[in-house]
Amino acid sequence: MQCPKCNWAQIVKYGRTHYGKQRFRCQDCKRQFVEAPSRQPINQATRELVEKLLKERLALVAISRVTGVSQRWLQMYVNQKYYALQHPVTVTPKKSVS
Ligand SMILES: [Zn+2]
Known part of the structure; x- marks a missing residue:
């Protein structure tokens, strides 16, 4: 698992969203994101x-x-x-x- 913004691998659990999904935070750029983003680009x-x-x-x-x-x-x-x-x-x- 990596940060979607900077691809940094050092991410930590950061509570949950309103919908019960695990939320993470990148330790590098501080970006917060959830485990399975609903809009994922298909390459x-x-x-x-x-x-x-x-x-x-x-x-x-x-x-x-x-x-x-x-x-x-x-x-x-x-x-x-x-x-x-x-x-x-x-x-x-x-x-x-x-
Ligand atoms: Zn990051």
């Missing part, structure tokens, strides 16, 4: 991997496990692609058997 390499896996028609759950991105983000990403493309042939939503 280009991960996006490309996601693209590949989507083309393999893997389930979002599986892609999420492989790449480490959240299912929520994946769903958003797929939706964006789906609506951005005029011919969304690569996305075939599975009908759930009930």
